[in-house]
Amino acid sequence: MATDDEIRVSDSSRCDGEHSVGVVVPKTWRAVEPPDELELDCGERLSPITVAYETYGELNAARDNAILVEHALSGDAHVAGYHHPDDRKPGWWDLMVGPGKPLDTRYYYVICTNVLGGCKGTTGPSSIDPRTGEPYGLSFPLVTIGDMVRVQERLVSHLGIRRLLTVIGGSMGGMQALDWAVRFPDRVASVIALATTARLSAQAIAFNEVGRQAIMADPNWMEGNYYGKATPSAGLAIARMIGHITYLSDESMHAKFGRRLQNRDRLGYGFGTEFQVESYLRYQGDSFVRRFDANSYLYITKANDYFDLANGYRSLLEALERVEAEFLVVSFSSDWLFPTYQSKDLVRALQANGVPTTFMEIPTSYGHDAFLLENAQLAETVTRFLNHVHHHAAAKEPAR
Amino acid sequence: MATDDEIRVSDSSRCDGEHSVGVVVPKTWRAVEPPDELELDCGERLSPITVAYETYGELNAARDNAILVEHALSGDAHVAGYHHPDDRKPGWWDLMVGPGKPLDTRYYYVICTNVLGGCKGTTGPSSIDPRTGEPYGLSFPLVTIGDMVRVQERLVSHLGIRRLLTVIGGSMGGMQALDWAVRFPDRVASVIALATTARLSAQAIAFNEVGRQAIMADPNWMEGNYYGKATPSAGLAIARMIGHITYLSDESMHAKFGRRLQNRDRLGYGFGTEFQVESYLRYQGDSFVRRFDANSYLYITKANDYFDLANGYRSLLEALERVEAEFLVVSFSSDWLFPTYQSKDLVRALQANGVPTTFMEIPTSYGHDAFLLENAQLAETVTRFLNHVHHHAAAKEPAR
Numbered sequence: 001m002a003t004d005d006e007i008r009v010s011d012s013s014r015c016d017g018e019h020s021v022g023v024v025v026p027k028t029w030r031a032v033e034p035p036d037e038l039e040l041d042c043g044e045r046l047s048p049i050t051v052a053y054e055t056y057g058e059l060n061a062a063r064d065n066a067i068l069v070e071h072a073l074s075g076d077a078h079v080a081g082y083h084h085p086d087d088r089k090p091g092w093w094d095l096m097v098g099p100g101k102p103l104d105t106r107y108y109y110v111i112c113t114n115v116l117g118g119c120k121g122t123t124g125p126s127s128i129d130p131r132t133g134e135p136y137g138l139s140f141p142l143v144t145i146g147d148m149v150r151v152q153e154r155l156v157s158h159l160g161i162r163r164l165l166t167v168i169g170g171s172m173g174g175m176q177a178l179d180w181a182v183r184f185p186d187r188v189a190s191v192i193a194l195a196t197t198a199r200l201s202a203q204a205i206a207f208n209e210v211g212r213q214a215i216m217a218d219p220n221w222m223e224g225n226y227y228g229k230a231t232p233s234a235g236l237a238i239a240r241m242i243g244h245i246t247y248l249s250d251e252s253m254h255a256k257f258g259r260r261l262q263n264r265d266r267l268g269y270g271f272g273t274e275f276q277v278e279s280y281l282r283y284q285g286d287s288f289v290r291r292f293d294a295n296s297y298l299y300i301t302k303a304n305d306y307f308d309l310a311n312g313y314r315s316l317l318e319a320l321e322r323v324e325a326e327f328l329v330v331s332f333s334s335d336w337l338f339p340t341y342q343s344k345d346l347v348r349a350l351q352a353n354g355v356p357t358t359f360m361e362i363p364t365s366y367g368h369d370a371f372l373l374e375n376a377q378l379a380e381t382v383t384r385f386l387n388h389v390h391h392h393a394a395a396k397e398p399a400r
Numbered sequence: 401m402a403t404d405d406e407i408r409v410s411d412s413s414r415c416d417g418e419h420s421v422g423v424v425v426p427k428t429w430r431a432v433e434p435p436d437e438l439e440l441d442c443g444e445r446l447s448p449i450t451v452a453y454e455t456y457g458e459l460n461a462a463r464d465n466a467i468l469v470e471h472a473l474s475g476d477a478h479v480a481g482y483h484h485p486d487d488r489k490p491g492w493w494d495l496m497v498g499p500g501k502p503l504d505t506r507y508y509y510v511i512c513t514n515v516l517g518g519c520k521g522t523t524g525p526s527s528i529d530p531r532t533g534e535p536y537g538l539s540f541p542l543v544t545i546g547d548m549v550r551v552q553e554r555l556v557s558h559l560g561i562r563r564l565l566t567v568i569g570g571s572m573g574g575m576q577a578l579d580w581a582v583r584f585p586d587r588v589a590s591v592i593a594l595a596t597t598a599r600l601s602a603q604a605i606a607f608n609e610v611g612r613q614a615i616m617a618d619p620n621w622m623e624g625n626y627y628g629k630a631t632p633s634a635g636l637a638i639a640r641m642i643g644h645i646t647y648l649s650d651e652s653m654h655a656k657f658g659r660r661l662q663n664r665d666r667l668g669y670g671f672g673t674e675f676q677v678e679s680y681l682r683y684q685g686d687s688f689v690r691r692f693d694a695n696s697y698l699y700i701t702k703a704n705d706y707f708d709l710a711n712g713y714r715s716l717l718e719a720l721e722r723v724e725a726e727f728l729v730v731s732f733s734s735d736w737l738f739p740t741y742q743s744k745d746l747v748r749a750l751q752a753n754g755v756p757t758t759f760m761e762i763p764t765s766y767g768h769d770a771f772l773l774e775n776a777q778l779a780e781t782v783t784r785f786l787n788h789v790h791h792h793a794a795a796k797e798p799a800r
Binding site: 041042043138141142199200201202203205206207209210212213214216217218219234235237238241242245248250253254256257258259267269270271274275277278281282285298302305306308336339 | 441442538541600602609612616617656657658659678739
């Protein structure tokens with residue numbers, strides 16, 4: 001749920017700045033190649049699967065300094081740095097990844113993949129179905145957070161990494177991090193789960209469903225067969241606008257927009273843009289449709305809705321029995337999409353299983369988006385936790 | 401924002417029950433007849449204006465027992481009782497209006513009008529424009545909460561009522577009640593403002609705007625000229641679904657739906673209805689489009705967005721200087737659309753002006769909708785306040 005225009009670019013993040021990873025080269029890898037297939041949670045088998053990813057920093061000789069960053073709903077593999085020296089904006093979490101930053105690329109090897117079902121290089125509904133030579137559209141199988149993680153595991157193994165130092169992510173990224181710790185317990189030394197939940201709430205499912213309805217009601221959607229034609233941009237924009245309201249808070253919207261009018265000094269008594277908040281939402285909707293595929297939005301929101309860490313277990317408590325990692329769980333006080341009580345439910349279940357867990361609720365008015373924004377407390381907490389697990393891991397497992 | 405299917409119908413509310421007002425006859429009245437015109441806040445003049453209304457109980461000889469009930473976004477004039485003996489459901493606030501109920505029709509004369517801009521009998525965008533012989537559509541002027549109140553004032557005068565004992569309403573109904581107290585201070589003895597605000601927040605404007613965008617993106621909308629043709633039902637259903645999420649609370653959605661599946665015991669891995677919360681929302685959207693006009697939805701949400709009691713004054717404090725009424729302000733603890741802090745802001749401004757004000761936050765998990773649901777504390781509080789103002793008014797103004 002990255003809102004890229006929200007991210008403040010400080011001078012130190014310039015491409016040639018000392019705290020920037022600089023220019024990075026996007027990569028792809030065939031994670032699944034026929035006749036090999038990936039068996040998905042839905043029971044279907046998918047092949048081939050390409051995964052788009054980026055890496056920053058260097059894998060050390062012990063191969064124990066790798067951090068997997070997981071992106072949120074609308075993110076991609078481009079976490080930090082620039083694809084071209086003249087790019088206007090860096091990756092979506094440049095604040096956190098780079099020399100001297102919390103995910104310090106002088107010490108850590110940072111990996112991020114675009115999720116399965118996405119539209120930024122990894123196989124998804126807009127990819128070509130080799131059976132037909134046409135884009136999958138709705139014939140793409142439904143994927144889950146677990147399926148996304150299965151693909152990532154193949155890449156991590158391919159990169160020669162037996163055990164990740166940390167899997168870190170916010171929102172849907174946090175769900176993937178949690179899934180890693182349960183699905184591949186011996187492959188994860190620690191988890192940093194930000195602004196996330198062990199299961200999506202009814203309210204969050206409801207918002208996702210209305211967004212999907214808006215896309216599917218768009219006549220350009222045509223049951224998902226719109227590739228090469230007009231796209232369902234009106235529907236996707238509405239879905240994005242709904243999302244954006246849930247990423248902010250009542251308080252931050254009041255502070256940012258209040259009841260201020262846009263480019264006018266009195267009410268216009270018409271249905272055009274009048275309030276600044278309307279202008280902001282329309283801009284967010286319009287810019288999103290230029291960079292995101294509507295079918296991917298359907299698939300990825302559905303994967304979110306399906307997410308319940310207890311799936312396949314009798315309870316959350318039972319699922320977490322498998323965990324071997326250490327946890328840092330962070331919630332944000334004004335996040336009403338994944339409120340603090342959901343993080344606390346997770347923390348209680350972790351602690352009941354004896355999992356070493358640090359929990360913090362960071363006071364902020366920025367709502368769910370807070371995990372993407374500059375926040376000294378978040379930076380410091382993540383830095384300290386990573387230092388701790390890095391030294392702990394090194395002490396436990398000397399370089400081979 | 402009535403969610404009529406939410407209202408629990410108790411046996412005592414049957415048409416022939418002792419606590420029912422029984423069968424009521426809807427009425428209409430020409431509030432404005434050419435050459436007379438109503439000058440609206442937007443500067444345009446509107447004529448003719450028909451107002452649809454219902455009354456329950458009897459106006460007493462002193463004409464001091466009249467209560468004006470104001471409906472919310474999607475409500476109408478049918479507050480209580482039945483239009484036909486075989487109606488399945490009574491009016492939208494039957495819980496509150498009838499013999500032995502808080503708005504006790506043995507003692508009070510209760511009036512409700514459909515709002516200007518509505519689609520339930522009062523002039524609105526679906527009405528015929530006498531200049532063209534066609535429905536107004538978007539040529540209908542933008543109306544405000546103040547314009548709605550101006551029309552009501554004409555009806556109240558027509559009914560021979562100089563001073564209303566109470567103006568009561570929740571949500572948008574509460575906005576109208578507040579507007580009455582400022583616009584016609586000597587015509588209102590008391591105000592009961594439930595789950596409302598003195599000005600719409602940026603977040604609430606944002607939700608309304610997305611709903612409007614969904615309607616206007618529907619190709620059937622055709623710039624509002626859809627009367628007699630296919631209606632923009634898909635867009636209106638999406639707007640209603642968004643609204644419904646905001647009327648409930650995270651907690652009540654969790655209790656009501658959780659992550660339970662609808663008519664299935666495992667995930668379906670498709671885009672049909674899977675979770676109960678999705679089924680609920682689709683039902684709400686589908687049933688709403690059968691009873692509500694999409695253009696009215698645009699106009700009425702816009703009137704909400706424009707609502708700021710301080711409009712025309714330098715501040716809320718200054719606006720409330722005019723008030724002569726006594727106030728009861730009630731908020732609901734889990735209402736995040738019109739949260740308690742907004743009621744408290746209003747209460748502080750009233751008290752700073754020396755307005756006798758009773759404030760109560762009622763603990764409930766039902767969110768914004770709580771004001772429409774059975775609630776013993778609400779019923780008791782309203783009953784007691786009405787007793788108080790009724791006797792107070794009678795003491796101050798003996799029957800003439």
